[in-house]
Every structure is written in structure tokens, then in C-alpha cells.
Amino acid sequence: MSIDTPKPDVLTLSLFGAAVAHALFILGVSFDPLLDDIRTPPSLEVVLVPNNSDSMAPEEADYLAQHSQDGGGESDEASRPASPFASNQDFDTDGVAPQPVRASAPAPVEQRDRDAITAVFADEELASDDQQEQNEHIEAHRDKDLIEQDLEIAKLAAEIDRQREAFAKRPKKKHINARTTEAAYADYMYRWVEKVENIGNLNYPDAARRRNLTGALILIVGIHKTGEIESITVDESSGHKILDDAAKRIVELAAPFEVMTGKLAEETDILYIVRTWEFQSGNSITSY
Known part of the structure; x- marks a missing residue:
């Protein structure tokens, strides 16, 4: 009688051996050298310290610098020097955003009232609501006053412009009398007096002749440069209304007068002639 011994399963043993071999291979192989070659080399930090000749070299230095210094700064604990523009994290990008960023306006910020803390003594004084309203009221009145002043x-x-314009449009007036010596005015007045005297003697008033009235009066006669009468005014009466009216009528009968020319026309719009007219006893009239 023979005893059969179990034969080992060759397939199972082969699979187990393969699994062990792969595990050893995977766990034994490291990719650190390859990653070290690809990773960006670490940055070099430089620490600048003041030149202090009295400073002793520390027994155990934490960093390298151009001069020896034992301690410094504001921290009680040793810390790694860092720049505010450096980062201790390594990124795979060169600083470009991994996704394109769409340009847009910043989000609106809600306007909030300014918070203020009041104090007894402060460098800045803030107006209360009542005071601010009062200030606005004062500003409004000031603006109104400025508008009214304007x-x-x-x-x-x-x-002023109207007065200046009216003054510019006013006629140029000239007053002359028996004492006038300027040639242009004196010559015009001489011819005017001669004409009025001739008309007066030809038209002597009958009422004055019948009553044998005599007397002298002063007339102011205004004459336009065209020779027409502008006005006739009795400046001083003769004492007899008949003679005053007769003198005015004689001047009216003598009109129109000579048209002004030359310098007289350039300088004068209205010429006022002031003369004394005398009614004499011989039923004649004369001027002086």
C-alpha cells in the first residue's frame, strides 16, 4: 500500500514569488534623484548686518553674513531670515495664472457712514447732525446773498451802460452870446441877429406902437444844425407881455435859419443864442 503525498501547487507558488519580487522592486526603487534634478533649486538668502568691530563671533552660527554678529533683531527666538517678496513654497508655474482671468470692474463696495470715537480733547472735530444742518443752512443763505449781490x-x-449810451447819444449843445469871440460861432450869430432884426423892424407889433411901449428882454433861442428852431425861452422879461410875445413871434417869423456847416456843424447839434432884444421908442427893434 502506497501513501500519496500532496504535490505543491506550482502556479500558486509562482504567483506568490512574482508578487514578492514586484513588491521588493517597487519599494526598493526611489525617484528622489530624478525629482531633485527637476525641482527648482532653493533660493539663497543673504543676511546683511552692520559692521561692528566689537562684535564677537558666535560659537554656533545660524546663518552666513559679511560680518560676525551674535544676536540682533526684535525677536527673542531664532528664526529663518526671509524677504517679504520671497516664498518658501515651490510651485510648478512661472507666476502666470493657470487659467486666463477675465478683466472686470471691482465689485461695488457699499458706502458706510464714517465711524467716529468722541473724546474730550481731539485733534479733529466732527460736526454733529444738527451742526452740519445749521452749516448747510448758513451756506445756502451765503450763496443766496452772493447771487443777490451779483x-x-x-x-x-x-x-451805467444805459447812462453812458444815453450820454453818447445826447446832442452836442453850445451856448453863445454877445461876448462870443470864436470866429465860426461869432460869424453865424452875426448873420442870425441881422436877419432877426430885419424881420422885427418889418413886423413891429401894432399893439406896442399904439401904446408906445418900450422895454428890453433876454431871449434864449435854440437852433438845430439844420437851421430849424429847437426852443424859444424868455430868460428875463421886459415887464410887458406884449413885448415878450412879440419878440418870440419875430424869431418864429425869421425861421428857418442858415444851415450850420464846417467846424460849427461838427461840434454842435443844437446852438443856443442868448441875446438882449430892445423895443425902442422909434418903433424899432435892436439886439445886443
């Missing part, structure tokens, strides 16, 4: 100034300026 309107008054504009009215005054317009009035």
Missing part, C-alpha cells in the same frame, strides 16, 4: 451789480452795470 444781480445788483449786473443791474448797476446795465444802468
